[in-house]
Amino acid sequence: KRASWEDALKELIMLLVAQNLSETEVFLVELYKSVIRRYLSEYACSLREKRGLTQAEMAERLHITERAYSDLERGVYCFSTVPLVSLLLMLKSDEFEEFIEPLRGEIAKLEAGEVA
Numbered sequence: 001k002r003a004s005w006e007d008a009l010k011e012l013i014m015l016l017v018a019q020n021l022s023e024t025e026v027f028l029v030e031l032y033k034s035v036i037r038r039y040l041s042e043y044a045c046s047l048r049e050k051r052g053l054t055q056a057e058m059a060e061r062l063h064i065t066e067r068a069y070s071d072l073e074r075g076v077y078c079f080s081t082v083p084l085v086s087l088l089l090m091l092k093s094d095e096f097e098e099f100i101e102p103l104r105g106e107i108a109k110l111e112a113g114e115v116a
Contacts, residue, residue: 035106035110037077038075039102039106043103044073044079044087045073055069055073062082062086
């Protein structure tokens with residue numbers, strides 16, 4: 001039987017708590033991961049459409065399978081190192097700024113919420 005995401009999250013929380021991270025710290029780590037996963041998924045889809053690429057073509061450029069790319073674009077999984085670096089290398093200088101500034105804004109909003 002395949003574990004549900006809730007079971008996996010509970011297991012991760014127990015593991016991190018065992019490593020002396022508080023439940024609040026674990027929650028914040030998961031929150032950051034969620035924001036970054038969503039942002040990268042939306043950006044990859046937007047870039048693919050802007051470039052007029054199919055999911056298969058985008059997957060090839062990111063050195064992953066078409067199924068893996070589809071999962072990334074839908075936010076099922078987050079980018080691992082090779083696809084993320086491949087995505088960043090696809091960007092021109094002005095596109096990198098268009099990529100990074102909104103991400104900084106998302107992180108700033110998240111951090112502002114932590115302080116409150």
